[in-house]
Amino acid sequence: MSNRRLTFKKRLHILKHHFRDKKMAPAFAAFHTFLxxxxxxxxxxxxxxxxxxxxxxxxxxxxxxxxxxxxxxFNAGYQHYAAIDVANNVSRELSLWENFLTWDNFWxxxxxxxxxxxxxxxxxxxxxxxxxxxxxHEVEEGYLVTGMLVPLIVPIDTPLWMLAISVIFGVVIGKxxxxxxxxxxxxxxxxxxxxxxxxxxxWMSGDKVWVYEAVERTGTADAISGETVLGALAQNNLAExxxxxxxxxxxxxxxxxxxxxxxxxxLGGLFLVFSKIASWRIMLxxxxxxxxxxxxxxxxxxxxxITEYSNFYGLMSFEYWQHLxxxxxxxxxxxxxxxxxxxxxxxxxxxIYGFLIGFLSVMIRVFNPAYPEGVFLAILLMNVFAPxxxxxVVKSNIKKRLKRLKNATILPKDSDSKAEELKxxxx
Amino acid sequence: xxxxxKKDANLIIDPLADNNPITIQVLGICSALAITAELKAxxxxxxSVLFVLGIGNVVISLMRNIxxxxxxxxxxxxxxxxxxIIVDQIxxxxxxxxxxxxxxxxxxxxxxxxxxGRFEAFALGNGPWKSFLDGIGNSLGYGVILIxxxxxxxxLGSGTLFGFPVLGNPIAKTGLYATGYExxxxxxxxxxxxxxxxxxxxxxxxxxxxxxxxx
Numbered sequence: 001m002s003n004r005r006l007t008f009k010k011r012l013h014i015l016k017h018h019f020r021d022k023k024m025a026p027a028f029a030a031f032h033t034f035l036x037x038x039x040x041x042x043x044x045x046x047x048x049x050x051x052x053x054x055x056x057x058x059x060x061x062x063x064x065x066x067x068x069x070x071x072x073x074f075n076a077g078y079q080h081y082a083a084i085d086v087a088n089n090v091s092r093e094l095s096l097w098e099n100f101l102t103w104d105n106f107w108x109x110x111x112x113x114x115x116x117x118x119x120x121x122x123x124x125x126x127x128x129x130x131x132x133x134x135x136x137h138e139v140e141e142g143y144l145v146t147g148m149l150v151p152l153i154v155p156i157d158t159p160l161w162m163l164a165i166s167v168i169f170g171v172v173i174g175k176x177x178x179x180x181x182x183x184x185x186x187x188x189x190x191x192x193x194x195x196x197x198x199x200x201x202x203w204m205s206g207d208k209v210w211v212y213e214a215v216e217r218t219g220t221a222d223a224i225s226g227e228t229v230l231g232a233l234a235q236n237n238l239a240e241x242x243x244x245x246x247x248x249x250x251x252x253x254x255x256x257x258x259x260x261x262x263x264x265x266x267l268g269g270l271f272l273v274f275s276k277i278a279s280w281r282i283m284l285x286x287x288x289x290x291x292x293x294x295x296x297x298x299x300x301x302x303x304x305x306i307t308e309y310s311n312f313y314g315l316m317s318f319e320y321w322q323h324l325x326x327x328x329x330x331x332x333x334x335x336x337x338x339x340x341x342x343x344x345x346x347x348x349x350x351x352i353y354g355f356l357i358g359f360l361s362v363m364i365r366v367f368n369p370a371y372p373e374g375v376f377l378a379i380l381l382m383n384v385f386a387p388x389x390x391x392x393v394v395k396s397n398i399k400k401r402l403k404r405l406k407n408a409t410i411l412p413k414d415s416d417s418k419a420e421e422l423k424x425x426x427x
Numbered sequence: 428x429x430x431x432x433k434k435d436a437n438l439i440i441d442p443l444a445d446n447n448p449i450t451i452q453v454l455g456i457c458s459a460l461a462i463t464a465e466l467k468a469x470x471x472x473x474x475s476v477l478f479v480l481g482i483g484n485v486v487i488s489l490m491r492n493i494x495x496x497x498x499x500x501x502x503x504x505x506x507x508x509x510x511x512i513i514v515d516q517i518x519x520x521x522x523x524x525x526x527x528x529x530x531x532x533x534x535x536x537x538x539x540x541x542x543x544g545r546f547e548a549f550a551l552g553n554g555p556w557k558s559f560l561d562g563i564g565n566s567l568g569y570g571v572i573l574i575x576x577x578x579x580x581x582x583l584g585s586g587t588l589f590g591f592p593v594l595g596n597p598i599a600k601t602g603l604y605a606t607g608y609e610x611x612x613x614x615x616x617x618x619x620x621x622x623x624x625x626x627x628x629x630x631x632x633x634x635x636x637x638x639x640x641x642x
Contacts, residue, residue: 159607173622177629199613 026132026139054181058144060277064268065148065258065335069117071251072258073109074101076156079254080108080212083224094252112212113257116151119160123167124150131176142181142188143171149189149335152258153328153376154196155209162203166196186383187342190376197371205371207231210254226254229326230365233314234372248325259328269334278338281347282354286333287324289358294320297366315366323362332375333358342383349386349393357382431560438560442568449572450628451638454540459573460620462532467589469577471518471525473570475533477563479510480542484562487550494551503546504537511536541569576623584614 006014019025078100085092094100124143132139150167170192175184197204208214211226229243243253251261259265272278297316300306306316324330337343337357344353357378364374431439448454462468486506487494494502515533518526526533536542545565550558581587586594586603595602597610613619632638 161607162609165611177625195613198616199611200609201612202609 024133026137027129055141055144057277058141060275061145061272061335062148064271064277065145065152067264068152068258068261068268068331069113069148071261071264072152073113074105075109075251075260076112076212076257077102077105077108078252079210079226080224081105083211083214083226083254084222087222087224094247100252108212112156113151115160116154116156116158116163116257117148119163120150120167121147123164124171127168127171127176131172131180135180137180140181142175146171146189146192150192153189153193153256153331155204156212156257157209157215158196158203162196162200166192166199169195182341184341185387186380187336187339190336190380190383193376194380197376201371205231210256228255228372229253230315230372233318236308236311236314245322245325248322253326255326256328256331259331262325262330265330265334272334272338278334279340279343279350281350282338282343282357283333285351285354286337286358286361289355289360290323290329290333290362291320291358292355293359293362294318294323297362312366315372323365327365327373328375329358329361329365332361332379336376336379337382342386344386344389344393346390346393349389352389352393353382353386356385435557435560438557439564439567442561442564443571444568444631445635445638447568447572447631448541448544448565449569449624450631452541452544454544455569456621456624458532458535458539459569459576459624460617462529463573463577463620463623464580464584464615464617465528465590466574466577466581467525468528469573470570471522472529472532473566473573475511475514475518476536476539476541476569477566478514479507479536480545480562480566481559482562483507483510483542484545484550484558485555487546488553488555488558491551499551500543503543506546507537507542541565572624572627575627576620579623580614580619583611584619586610 016025081099081104082092092099099105121143124147128139128143150163150170154163170188174186174188174191175181178184203209207225207227208218209226210228211224214224214226217223227237229248247253248262250263253260269278269283273280273283297318298320301313301317306313310316333354337354344350357375360378360381361375364377365372368374368377442448445451449456449459458472462472483503483506487503490502511534514536515526518529518533545562549561553561578588582593586592586597592602594608595604597604
């Protein structure tokens with residue numbers, strides 16, 4: 001058989017077998033499974049093969065993220081030109097076709113958002129490949145989703161080298177030291193964001209980093225501002241806030257790259273729920289949790305305990321349901337809290353886990369003096385507690401069943417010893 | 428080595444690597460996390476512990492046969508406390524700024540697990556010369572890790588070493604800062620020390636597989 005007639009797939013198969021026992025084998029195998037279904041089959045016994053393997057699951061999440069990514073690329077440009085208009089005192093009416101979905105906007109998205117995606121994937125997959133070669137195992141798909149989430153949760157002006165360092169840190173310390181994909185305690189994407197936040201706080205907060213070029217123009221004649229809704233609220237600048245509720249819902253506001261459009265995140269969330277990838281229990285309970293905390297703050301303000309002169313007035317008096325529309329809360333709930341590896345596994349545990357994420361997110365958002373956002377800290381905190389929650393849920397379930405067994409009347413049929421046997425078996 | 432027999436030399440060399448108090452026994456972590464943001468503080472802390480543990484081990488070893496075992500912890504505490512107060516007063520007299528940086532952590536040498544651990548585990552059962560070597564070895568092992576952690580935390584976190592700017596001036600944007608480099612604020616906060624110590628443990632165990640416990 002001449003080599004010319006072989007398909008690309010077949011050639012890769014041959015290449016893979018050629019490198020079978022070499023050091024680079026995992027890298028070839030990974031590239032191969034990335035493109036094609038593996039040619040290996042099991043050798044013994046009968047096997048049921050589910051269609052929803054890890055790769056399929058990951059691809060569904062990425063599919064749910066694509067609309068968010070596309071929107072964020074347009075929004076990057078829109079916020080840039082809107083901020084310039086504000087600085088020049090030009091009034092601006094949002095029009096979807098005339099000044100949002102334009103090539104000018106999309107071009108800024110291409111030059112600012114795409115490099116973030118490329119660096120995130122390039123560096124993250126590089127680290128995964130190195131670890132796979134050192135450890136001699138297959139490269140796992142774990143980074144596919146993380147690599148897509150990372151560019152969406154950082155400010156648009158994040159320098160690329162900072163992102164690269166954070167990705168290395170997040171993948172190594174957040175995931176590989178625990179044993180790789182599926183073994184991590186903390187969500188790797190949020191570990192990366194937390195590292196960025198604590199290492200380079202000036203690039204992760206304030207009123208400049210959220211809009212393209214705002215940092216470069218600081219101090220010049222055409223300085224522009226990129227204050228987020230939460231940032232304005234935290235400083236009690238209620239007058240400066242001129243975004244309508246629909247702007248916040250559809251996402252025409254400044255913020256981290258992909259977090260602004262609650263509408264598209266909602267669509268993505270519904271898609272994940274109906275394709276049974278993500279847990280609706282976590283999403284629903286997290287929404288309830290954030291509403292409850294927001295409502296408590298509203299009541300406190302209504303009772304007059306917190307007045308306009310308090311530092312917390314802006315965020316506390318913010319309508320409780322609007323907390324879901326601004327900042328990263330919706331994005332975190334839909335794409336981060338539902339991570340099956342780091343979240344709770346039991347159904348009742350998911351309710352508790354989700355509720356506390358929502359509850360703590362709004363609480364941290366209001367009380368964090370340096371940075372008016374808390375969802376990533378809340379999710380990381382609950383990631384740590386998820387195994388504990390599961391442990392107690394399982395334990396209480398065992399207790400309940402034992403109690404039921406104790407109260408149950410076991411009718412002795414043949415002899416009493418038979419009943420004892422039965423009891424021993426059930427326990 | 429003519430000065431020391433092989434057995435004695437091991438008393439000093441072992442704690443430096445394969446039986447390190449911080450990375451293997453995981454003792455004395457609190458001070459390793461708290462004061463390693465600056466290299467200078469790490470070095471002074473290492474010297475202080477060297478002084479306290481070296482002399483303390485000898486004193487306890489000399490008294491080992493007359494200490495009633497029921498009150499030995501109290502006697503040990505008195506010895507450490509005396510030595511620590513001497514160190515603290517010397518620092519306050521000659522290096523006041525530094526003693527403010529180290530704040531309570533000089534006083535807390537009293538509760539440093541390494542010191543009580545060596546008194547209990549070694550000095551109570553061995554002669555003064557061996558106890559002295561053991562004290563020196565263990566405090567050097569502690570100091571080495573402190574200095575490594577302090578080196579990386581100060582270099583990456585503040586861009587300085589012993590207070591000298593080695594990477595350029597971050598405000599005037601000279602040296603490395605001209606390329607857009609920025610100091611890593613994460614390295615200044617104590618959790619970073621935990622991660623650096625963790626990485627040192629990781630490197631050490633992957634170089635010497637015998638250290639990995641099987642479970």
